[in-house]
Amino acid sequence: MRKEIEIHGCVEIPPELSHDAFLARFLAFVEANGWYFGGGTQEIVDGFYINADGTLGRHVLDET
Numbered sequence: 152m153r154k155e156i157e158i159h160g161c162v163e164i165p166p167e168l169s170h171d172a173f174l175a176r177f178l179a180f181v182e183a184n185g186w187y188f189g190g191g192t193q194e195i196v197d198g199f200y201i202n203a204d205g206t207l208g209r210h211v212l213d214e215t
Contacts, residue, residue, distance in 0.1 A: 161195065170194045170201075 164173050174192055181188045194201040200208035 158190075
């Protein structure tokens with residue numbers, strides 16, 4: 152039997168920790184426990200999604 156948990160939420164990190172550094176630590180934690188992660192991440196700064204080019208995107212509370 153395969154069991155999965157879907158996660159909806161955010162992790163608040165110190166401003167000096169980059170998205171890539173956070174992701175590396177998160178994935179190391181997952182893998183150290185013999186688990187697998189399938190999904191994605193998106194950086195949020197002051198309530199705004201950060202686009203791939205580094206510009207501010209929409210606010211997290213804006214309708215899609």
